[in-house]
Amino acid sequence: EIVLTQSPGTLTLSPGERATLSCRASQGISTSSLAWYQQRRGQAPRVLIYGTSSRATGIPDRYSGSGSGRDFTLTISRLEPEDFAVYYCQQYYNSRTFGQGTTVEIK
């Protein structure tokens, strides 16, 4: 099983700041097989990024994804109030697994 480890566990930032979230895989995965999801409190998750760097339909361009091999990053360039949420990475290279999540909270 591919284990995804997200860091940090919690990111405390102010609106307007830049958020950088990391996801490390226990083995290398194809860049076509990594996605990011956002889950706001009380809501179902929604996909933000797939294939490491492709934004899903309707996702604003302040969200971007990058990475390769074992290390992947989700960047939110300028945090808006609605961006404070939990973020999960997911691999679909070998079966499917999720990271444990990173909480982005308001400072």
Added chain:
Amino acid sequence: QVHLVESGGDLVKPGESLRLSCAVSGFTFSNFYMTWIRQAPGRGLEWLSYIDRDGTTTDYADSVRGRFTISRDNAKNELFLQMNNLRAEDTALYYCAKGHTFIDFGGGQGTLVTVSS
């Protein structure tokens, strides 16, 4: 627009069974793989299973393999998850989702399964 409505969650005792359903609208169900995901209270997301377009190919997480069975009825636009021999650690909110690589939860609210004696 993708619309997924999960149902069938309940309070059951360890060892009992439950069948979850997912009613689908807003897309051509038979054209897409489908997935079940769960989220234990206060915890992260756990991938459980997916099924291909015609129901012939499935995959399961080790945690549920042999106990859970995914199936679908393309004529009725419904996805199912048969859960047998339930354990306390199966307590979670269960979501269905469209696709099997990156997935679309369709804004569904999930259905709550509680396993407790």
